[in-house]
Amino acid sequence: SYELTQPPSVSVSPGQTASITCSGEKLGDKYGYWYQQKPGQSPVLVIYEDNKRPSGIPERFSGSNSGNTATLTISGTQAMDEAEYYCQAWDSSTVTFGGGTKLSVL
């Protein structure tokens, strides 16, 4: 089965850039998707098709995907961005999520 690996936690200072990685075999050959989940809330799509932002998602959220790694980048990180972030891929009628990364804004 396909696996996606994320770091358990990432810390960033307010106003700085946060990068969260997601690794999987030949992930760059698929599309990467990213979700934000705050405590007690449902996930929210923040990036689709590697680097596109849904309506309403701030421009500070961006994404890239190449080789074996997809990356979610948050520029000018704000306290409100503190959350769990999950990457996701789709292939062969199966959906795979990464294990999640807790982003702390310290």
Add this chain to the structure above:
Amino acid sequence: EVQLLESGGGLVQPGGSLRLSCAASGFILGSYAMSWVRQAPGKGLEWVSVISGSGGSAYYGESVKGRFTISRDNSKNTLYLQMNSLRVEDTAVYYCAKIPPVTAWYFDYWGQGTLVTVSS
């Protein structure tokens, strides 16, 4: 406004059954594939199942294959998940999620979730 409202969760004994429902509003349910995704307490997201817009095709994650059945009634704007032979490890919040009208499976809207607890 797209809204997804899950119901039907609760406490069930191991080996028991439960049917979840997801009432959709704000869009034409039959035009979209739909999915169930679950999250065990304190854990990450796990994909459960996808059903095509017509209901003619369904797909399942390995951990639920043969035990869970996804279905839909587009005339009632409702998605279902029939869960049989439940196990303790099926304990989770179950979310229904809408898939955009594209060939890939990802989720642009999520419900608030319903908690299923499997315990004796």
